[in-house]
Each structure stands twice: as C-alpha cells, then as structure tokens.
Amino acid sequence: MHHSFRLTRPAVLVPVLALGLAACAGSPYDVDAQQCSPTQHQVLVGRNIGEIMLPPSLRKREVGPHGVMTHDFNPARLTMHLDPKGWVTRISCS
Numbered sequence: 068m069h070h071s072f073r074l075t076r077p078a079v080l081v082p083v084l085a086l087g088l089a090a091c092a093g094s095p096y097d098v099d100a101q102q103c104s105p106t107q108h109q110v111l112v113g114r115n116i117g118e119i120m121l122p123p124s125l126r127k128r129e130v131g132p133h134g135v136m137t138h139d140f141n142p143a144r145l146t147m148h149l150d151p152k153g154w155v156t157r158i159s160c161s
Contacts, residue, residue: 095120096120096121096122097110097111097114097119097120097121098110098111098121099122100122100125101122101124101125102125102126102143102144103125103126103127103142103143103144103145103146103158103160104160105158105159105160108145108158109158111147111155111158112155112156112157112158113154113155114154114155115152115153115154115155116129116147116149116153116154116155117153119147119155121145125145126141126143126144126145127144127145127146127147128144128145128146128147129146129147129149130146130147130148130149131149131151132149132150132151134148140161141161142160142161143160144160144161145158145160146158146159146160146161
C-alpha cells in the first residue's frame, strides 16, 4: 500500500524557519552582559581591544600597561587591563 504525505499547512513552516534563522544571527556583541561578569568576560582575555564589541550601556574602562586608574570601586564596571599593543591581559570587575 502506497501512502503519500502532503503538507496541508505550509504556513506553519515559515515561522519555524524564521525563528531558526533569527537564532543564528545572535548578538552583535562579544559579550552581551549589561554589567561586569568575570565568568562571561573572561573570553576577552587575549583579544585586541580594537576588535571587541561590548554593549554601550556596560560601564567599562581600559587600563594601560602602567596601571594608572582611578581608585573608585564599582563592581558592575568591567576593567580591561591592556598590554602596550592593546591586547587584553586580564579583566576585573572594579
């Protein structure tokens, strides 16, 4: 006996396909966190500061190789410590 299968509701496939494609698009940011997170931001170590995309609302600062920075503590702020060529050597939440 031969059974033929025919979709009677092809409109159902369109939203599912659109949802799958939207999931592939992802965030334009390397880390999409609104405040500093040591576990999430650790992926920035070893990257060049010029290639890093972070949300504009994230408080952040860059500290050069001489380590000159203000001493105001803010645990929600991402601090990226850079070497002389702009590579992130470590991160901290301060």
